[in-house]
Amino acid sequence: MLVAAAVCPCPPLLVPEVAAGAASELDAARTACIDSLGVLAAARPDLLIVVGPTDLDGQGPYPEGTPGSFKGFGVDTDVRLGLGGDPVDGAERPLPYSLAVGAWLLAGADWADAPVEGLGVEERLRAERCTSAGRELAARAGRVALLVMGDGSACRTVKAPGYLDERAASFDAEASRALGAADLAVLSALDESLAYELKAAGRAPWQVLAGAAEGAGLTGRLLYEDAPYGVGYTVATWS
Numbered sequence: 001m002l003v004a005a006a007v008c009p010c011p012p013l014l015v016p017e018v019a020a021g022a023a024s025e026l027d028a029a030r031t032a033c034i035d036s037l038g039v040l041a042a043a044r045p046d047l048l049i050v051v052g053p054t055d056l057d058g059q060g061p062y063p064e065g066t067p068g069s070f071k072g073f074g075v076d077t078d079v080r081l082g083l084g085g086d087p088v089d090g091a092e093r094p095l096p097y098s099l100a101v102g103a104w105l106l107a108g109a110d111w112a113d114a115p116v117e118g119l120g121v122e123e124r125l126r127a128e129r130c131t132s133a134g135r136e137l138a139a140r141a142g143r144v145a146l147l148v149m150g151d152g153s154a155c156r157t158v159k160a161p162g163y164l165d166e167r168a169a170s171f172d173a174e175a176s177r178a179l180g181a182a183d184l185a186v187l188s189a190l191d192e193s194l195a196y197e198l199k200a201a202g203r204a205p206w207q208v209l210a211g212a213a214e215g216a217g218l219t220g221r222l223l224y225e226d227a228p229y230g231v232g233y234t235v236a237t238w239s
Helices: 016-042 097-107 127-138 168-181 184-188 192-196 204-212
Strands: 002-007 047-056 060-062 067-069 078-080 116-122 144-149 220-226 233-239
Touching: 002 016, 002 097, 002 204, 016 097, 016 144, 016 220, 016 233, 047 097, 067 097, 078 097, 097 116, 097 184, 116 144, 116 204, 116 233, 127 144, 127 204, 144 204, 168 184, 168 204, 168 220, 168 233, 184 204, 192 204
Parallel strands: 002 144, 047 116, 047 144
Antiparallel strands: 002 233, 060 116, 067 078, 220 233
């Protein structure tokens, strides 16, 4: 059963070495993400699963010990999923960036001592398959916690990666409100096509969370909501 969840954005810019001179611009988001992990620690889970968006090649499970890297951004910063287990050879299948950011957050925080796994969710995965995957995750152990990585729209300003789309602000507002309120119905009903058009990579992981939380009776708390660089970022906790 799902006992706790933390929802965080997943831009590699959260890693200070990647952001370099602009690192301070995401200090508030970074702090909120680290604070959110306290809910996972307090829940004392038997299993923690990091869920994040990826492309088709990166979907599926990642065992504890899988490495990730931010060398693609010109920095010599490596991470590993979880604190225990044996290192995994990730030469052919390293962590996608969303899970690598999650691994970086976990490595820098005193959160818990449970086994850690990862799940890459293809960004265009249909809603019903997302919620079904969430139910399966919740059944993996008696006490399951999720770290759910995902961004909102990337179309909030003319300088955003997807340029300005007038629909983006209302989409992000609805998603953030639902994440802050643990509103499973709203999250499950997020429009897949609209999310894709707005480049909202968090839609699929959020719907995995909605499926996992069915019957758990969790309440939500919104810790952060903003759109730096024209991208919607939300941090929330469920417990």
